Amino acid sequence: MAKRPRIADVAAAAGVSTATVSMVLNGTGGRRIGAETSHRVRQAAESLGYRPNSVARGLRTRRTQMIGFIGDDVATTPFAGQMIRGAHDAAKDAGHLLLMTDTGGDPGEIAEAVEALQQRQTDGLVIATMYHQVVELPESAAALPHVLLNSRPARGGCSWTAPDEKGGSEAVLSELTALGHTRIAHLTTAEDVPAKHLRAETWRDLAGPEAADLYREVPSASTPHGYAGALELLRRADRPTAVFCFNDRMAMGLYRAAAELGLSLPDDLSVVSYDDQELIAPALHPGLTSAALPHYDMGRWAVEELLRRMSEPGAEPAGRLMPCPVARRDSTAPPA
Amino acid sequence: MAKRPRIADVAAAAGVSTATVSMVLNGTGGRRIGAETSHRVRQAAESLGYRPNSVARGLRTRRTQMIGFIGDDVATTPFAGQMIRGAHDAAKDAGHLLLMTDTGGDPGEIAEAVEALQQRQTDGLVIATMYHQVVELPESAAALPHVLLNSRPARGGCSWTAPDEKGGSEAVLSELTALGHTRIAHLTTAEDVPAKHLRAETWRDLAGPEAADLYREVPSASTPHGYAGALELLRRADRPTAVFCFNDRMAMGLYRAAAELGLSLPDDLSVVSYDDQELIAPALHPGLTSAALPHYDMGRWAVEELLRRMSEPGAEPAGRLMPCPVARRDSTAPPA
DNA sequence: CTGAAAGCGCTAACAA
DNA sequence: TTGTTAGCGCTTTCAG
DSSP states (O other), X not given: OOOOOOHHHHHHHHTSOHHHHHHHHHTOSTTOSOHHHHHHHHHHHHHHTOXXXXXXXXXXXXXXXXXXXXXXXXXXXXXXXXXXXXXXXXXXXXXXXXXXXXXXXXXXXXXXXXHHHHHTTOSEEEEEEEEEEEEOOOGGGGGSOEEEEEEEESSOOSEEEEEOHHHHHHXXXXXXXXXXXOXXXXXXXXXXXXXXXXXXXXXXXXXXXXXXXXXXXXXXXXXXHHHHXXXXXXXXXXXXXXXXXXXXXXXXXXXXXXXXXXXXXXXXXXXXXXXXXXXXXXXXXXXXXXXXXXXXXXXXXXXXXXXXXXXXTTSOOOEEEEOOOEEOOSSOOOOO | OOOOOOHHHHHHHHTSOHHHHHHHHHTOSGGGSOHHHHHHHHXXXXXXXXXXXXXXXXXXXXXXXXXXXXXXXXXTSTTTHHHHHHHHHHHHHTTOEEXXXXXXXXXXXXXXXXXXXXHTTOSEEEEEEEEEEEEOOOGGGGGSOEEEEEEEESXXXXXXXXXXXXXXXHHHHHHHHHTTOOOEEXXXXXXXXXXXHHHHHHHXXXXXXXXXXXXXXXXXXXXXXXXXXXXXXXXXXXXXXXXXXXXXXXXXXXXXXXXXXXXOTTTTOEEEEEEOXXXXXXXXXXXXXXXXXXXXXXXXXXXXXXXXXXXXXXXXXXXXXXXXXXXXXXXXXXXX
C-alpha cells in the first residue's frame, strides 16, 4: 500500500509546478491555465488517486469545511437524531462534515464546547437543543458564525429555527373542529417549556371559553402521567368529545385510560396530539393523528442558513418557524 | 475582540522561544525545562487565553484528535443515538472529537465516506450499523485503524463489537422458566438478520421440543404485524402461557391482541421481549420486561478499542459480545 | 537548560 | 500562461 500522494507528486507526474496543480484542481486562477496543461494535471491526479490533504489546506485557507454541532444531549433523545441527519445532509451537500460535541445538558459546558470547536477551526457552529427552549449563549460563541437549532436566542443577534407550535396546534385542532367537535379538552404537562405554553394558548383560542374547564395539567409529559390525567378528564359526567394531548407519550397513556373506561376510539372519543413519534403515533391503535416536529427540516435549514451567513457575513440574522405538518391517521371522528 | 493569540505571542510575552512554549505546554522535552521558565510560560499562556491551533498541530504531528464515525443511517434510528453518545463520551474523555458521516444505508457510499474522513486526517474510524449485521469493508478502510460497531466483519481482521443476543435471550427466557412456564411461544420476524436467528435459536434450546409448534413468524418486526401474529398465537386452544417477542414493537402489538381477547397481563399471559426501547417498554402497561440492547456500552467500547489499537498498532484485533442486561418490569407472573 | 530553524502539505502573491 | 516563493501555526530535531 503506497503512501498517499502529495500535490508535489502530481506536479512531478504532470511536469508542472505545485501551484499549477493547485489552480487547476481548485478551478482558481481564472482563464490563465492552458487547456492542455489542465488536462495533463487532471490526468496525473486521477491516476495517482490524489486527494488534497484538508488539514494542510485548512491551515493555509483557514477554512476546514467542518461545521461544529453542539448538542445538549442531542444524541440521547430518540427523535432529535433527525436534526443531526438534516444538518448532516445539508453539510454534506456543501462538502462539509459535522464535528460533534455534546454538553450533556450542562449549560456551563457549552462555552467549553465552543472552545474545543474553535480550536479545531470549524467554519461555523450549530447549537442544538433537544427541546424547544430559550438559550443564553456564551459570548465566546460570537467569534464564529453560528445558528441556533430548535431554540431561540435570549438576546437576539443570531439566526435560529424552532417549530411553529402555534401553526401545528391550529392544524391539529382544526382536524377536530372541522368534524364538529366543540368540547375539546387539553391534556398537558406542568413543565415550563415554550411548547407547553404555545400549544395551550392555541387550544385556548380555538377551543373557546366553553372548553375552559376541560384543561388538565399533570406533572410531566410521560405516559403514566398522561394516563392518570386522562382518567380524570374522561370520568367526568360532562366528558369531552375530543382531546388534544400535549404529546404522543401522553396520548399513549390516554389510549389506555380510554380502553379501561370502555371508550372506543375514535367513535366515543377523538384524539389528536403533537410530536408524531414514529415509535408511537403509527403504532397505536387506532393510528394517532399528530402534528410532526420538523426535526429534519430544522436541521437542514440551520446549516443552510449557517452557510449563507458564512458567505455573506453582513447579512441580517434570520429566525424561522418551521411548519409542523399533521400526520393524519385514524384517531378522529365526528362527535357521537 | 482581539484575534486568537498564537504560540509566538505567548513566547514573546514569556520572553522565551516558541519551542520552549511548545515543550512546556505539551509536557514534552523531559526535565530540560527550568521550573521558573515553565511557570512563566504557563502564566503567559493563561493570561493571553492561548489555545493551540489544532489544524496547525495536526499538520505537523499528523494526528488530529478526531475520530471518524461512519453510520449507515445511524442518526435515523431512535435508539441508535445511544451508540453515538457512547462513542462521543469515550472520545471526549481522551480529548478527541467525533467527525460524523452517514452513508444513508448505501453500502457503496462507505468507501466514499472513508475517503472523506481520511482526507481530513481522522486518527481512526468507527463504522457503525444500526442493526446488528455482517459487513463487507472496502479495502480503503484498512489504511486507517478502524473498528466495527454493532456488526461483525465479513472477513475478519478488524475489531468489532455486537450485542450478546444469545446471552440476552437466555436471561429473558429464564425470567419465564424460573416462574415455571413451560409453554413459551416465540413471536418473531421473517427478516433475515442475525438477531432474529440468534434469538430464535436460543428460544428453541431453552423452550424445548414441547414448544416447537409455538413459533410464529410475521413479515416484519412492526407493531401491526406483531398484533396479527399474536392474535393467531393467542387464539389457539392450547394457548401458550408466556411469549418471548422478538422486539418491543412486536410486543406492543401483542399487548393489544391480548387486551382484545380479554387476556390480562401478566396473570393470563406473561411477556418478555428484546430491545428495551425507552419509548415503549416502560410506557406499556404493565411495564414490559425486556433485554436491553447495550448501545451506549458498545459505542464506548468501540472507541476505547480504537484508541487502544492506535496506541499499540501491533495488537490482535478483538471482538466483543456486549452483555444485554434485562430490564425487569411487570409483564411476568407464574402460569395460571 | 534553551533557541534557531526546518518542515508538515497546501495556496496565493508575485515574478517571469 | 506558468513557476518561485513565502507563509498558515505548530512541533521537533539539532546546536549551543
